[in-house]
Amino acid sequence: MCGSSDSDSHDGYLTSDYNSSNSLFSLNNGYSYSSASLDRATFDCQDSDLLGNHKHPMLSTEVPRFISNDALHSPITLNYKRDNDDVTYTNAKVNKFMIVLIGLPATGKSTISSHLIQCLKNNPLTNSLRCKVFNAGKIRRQISCATISKPLLLANTSSEDLFNPKNIDKKETYARITLQKLFHEINNDDCDVGIFDATNSTIERRRFIFEEVCSFNTDELSTFNLVPIVLQISCFNRDFIKYNIHNKSFNEDYLDKPYELAIKDFAKRLKHYYSQFTPFSMDEFNQIHQYINQHEEIDASLFFFNVINAGIVEPHSLSHSHYPSTCGRQIRDTIMVVENFINHYSQMFGFEYIESVKLFFEKFEDNHEETLAALDSVVNDEFFNDLQELIENNGFS
Ligand SMILES: Nc1ncnc2c1ncn2[C@@H]1O[C@H](COP(=O)(O)OP(=O)(O)O)[C@@H](O)[C@H]1O
Numbered sequence: 457m458c459g460s461s462d463s464d465s466h467d468g469y470l471t472s473d474y475n476s477s478n479s480l481f482s483l484n485n486g487y488s489y490s491s492a493s494l495d496r497a498t499f500d501c502q503d504s505d506l507l508g509n510h511k512h513p514m515l516s517t518e519v520p521r522f523i524s525n526d527a528l529h530s531p532i533t534l535n536y537k538r539d540n541d542d543v544t545y546t547n548a549k550v551n552k553f554m555i556v557l558i559g560l561p562a563t564g565k566s567t568i569s570s571h572l573i574q575c576l577k578n579n580p581l582t583n584s585l586r587c588k589v590f591n592a593g594k595i596r597r598q599i600s601c602a603t604i605s606k607p608l609l610l611a612n613t614s615s616e617d618l619f620n621p622k623n624i625d626k627k628e629t630y631a632r633i634t635l636q637k638l639f640h641e642i643n644n645d646d647c648d649v650g651i652f653d654a655t656n657s658t659i660e661r662r663r664f665i666f667e668e669v670c671s672f673n674t675d676e677l678s679t680f681n682l683v684p685i686v687l688q689i690s691c692f693n694r695d696f697i698k699y700n701i702h703n704k705s706f707n708e709d710y711l712d713k714p715y716e717l718a719i720k721d722f723a724k725r726l727k728h729y730y731s732q733f734t735p736f737s738m739d740e741f742n743q744i745h746q747y748i749n750q751h752e753e754i755d756a757s758l759f760f761f762n763v764i765n766a767g768i769v770e771p772h773s774l775s776h777s778h779y780p781s782t783c784g785r786q787i788r789d790t791i792m793v794v795e796n797f798i799n800h801y802s803q804m805f806g807f808e809y810i811e812s813v814k815l816f817f818e819k820f821e822d823n824h825e826e827t828l829a830a831l832d833s834v835v836n837d838e839f840f841n842d843l844q845e846l847i848e849n850n851g852f853s
């Protein structure tokens with residue numbers, strides 16, 4: 457066990473000075489932002505042994521050959537007939553789903569979201585659900601590009617750096633706008649599964665999100681009930697991280713930047729995130745569940761899944777599901793499909809990804825291109841040791 461322990465902070469969570477009138481989601485005031493109290497809650501680190509895996513890159517392990525190409529390419533579907541007449545209601549409201557992603561930058565959150573959507577679309581139980589990703593980075597770029605018409609201005613000073621913890625308020629604003637967009641589209645019945653794609657890397661952020669979910673669900677004017685699913689994406693393998701950083705240097709933030717500058721900037725961003733990140737734990741799950749039950753005055757549903765190292769680390773012991781006592785078929789079906797996706801992620805998508813990583817490094821070693829040398833010079837052992845130290849200083853080892 458690691459991380460601080462402070463029993464008062466449990467109360468801080470449960471007695472946040474939050475109310476529906478200062479909610480982000482308010483049908484009467486669609487553009488207000490709440491200021492939830494940000495007391496730090498207790499964190500009981502149950503995943504600490506996993507974080508230690510940095511020291512043992514797993515790429516040397518052969519990708520299992522028993523997986524056929526078919527299994528790699530076609531998402532597994534369940535032989536289970538959907539009963540279209542069975543619509544689940546909670547508090548007389550129709551259920552919709554919100555997937556709250558958690559994970560450091562470049563762990564694969566956006567990629568795995570698109571895989572999940574593919575899987576939901578391919579399953580007869582869930583293919584009628586309209587899924588949409590709400591990406592905080594995309595919203596940030598839309599807003600900042602509209603004002604400065606550039607992909608991302610690289611910061612020269614810490615006060616210019618959006619990802620420096622000093623500037624957390626700016627970053628929170630983009631996240632809130634993104635969340636607001638998700639609630640708005642759910643409420644307008646434009647979407648049935650909203651994926652909130654952001655790092656959601658602090659307990660404070662997650663507390664805010666769940667306060668908003670409660671506010672949405674208890675708002676008399678809203679017609680829908682949101683069923684929250686936490687999906688934590690972790691990546692501890694150094695080769696995976698390095699490959700992902702390389703790919704991140706081509707995203708919209710860096711379109712107009714030279715490769716080396718992009719790599720350096722993204723590496724700096726990662727360090728900021730490692731210094732603040734708190735993984736989601738069962739302790740936090742229980743606190744959130746208790747909070748939702750109290751505020752919604754029902755036996756609320758809450759689900760928690762993990763994808764670790766592209767699914768090659770078995771996450772079963774970390775996942776947790778709380779089905780409400782009167783759980784309808786639609787919730788059970790949807791969760792079953794999500795659970796199936798998680799449990800078979802490596803076969804469906806993970807091994808193919810690992811093949812790409814292996815190919816990348818093989819090519820990299822055979823033909824050490826000048827531009828890629830920049831990757832080695834920035835994302836090296838020293839960098840990984842710094843990340844390890846940052847996360848340890850943050851209370852995890
Ligand atoms: N599971 C995965 N399958 C395929 N590619 C992946 C996977 N995870 C990461 N990647 C690669 O890493 C890059 C960064 O992943 P991304 O999904 O953008 O991470 P995040 O959303 O967590 O910042 C992607 O562009 C992709 O090339």
Ligand SMILES: O=P(O)(O)OC[C@H]1O[C@@](CO)(OP(=O)(O)O)[C@@H](O)[C@@H]1O
Nearest residue numbers: 561592593596627631654655656657
């Ligand atoms: O506000 P948080 O939760 O950090 O998440 C949003 C941030 O995550 C990032 C992290 O790199 O997402 P993305 O890579 O998907 O664009 C930033 O672009 C974005 O501003």
